[in-house]
Amino acid sequence: TANVNAQTITNSSAFRSMLEKHTLTGPNFNEWFRALKLVVRIEKIQDVFEIALPPRPVGVGDAPVDPQALAEWTAKYDCHNKVACLMLGSMTPRLYQ
Secondary structure, three states, X not given: OHHHHHHHHHHHHHHHHHHHHOOEOOOOHHHXXXXXXXXXXXOOOHHHHOOOOOOOOOOOOOOOXXXXXHHHHHHHHHHHHHHHHXXXXXXXXXXXX
């Protein structure tokens, strides 16, 4: 499994470098978005484009938040946050100001 993990990291890095080559400048949106979708697919987090992040779970009354529900929400939040960081990191500063 260590070999598989190393290969996954290598593939992910290669695709992330592809995204760096396609920095969003404005007019190149289609090329940039295609590269972004490839990176997100390799990272196995492509659901963020189709499924909105639900509200954070809260406890009902005096009951605490269900730990399983919170863990699932946190995992989804992390995926959405990762994509947001990929997007912002691959734009020119002028576009994300």
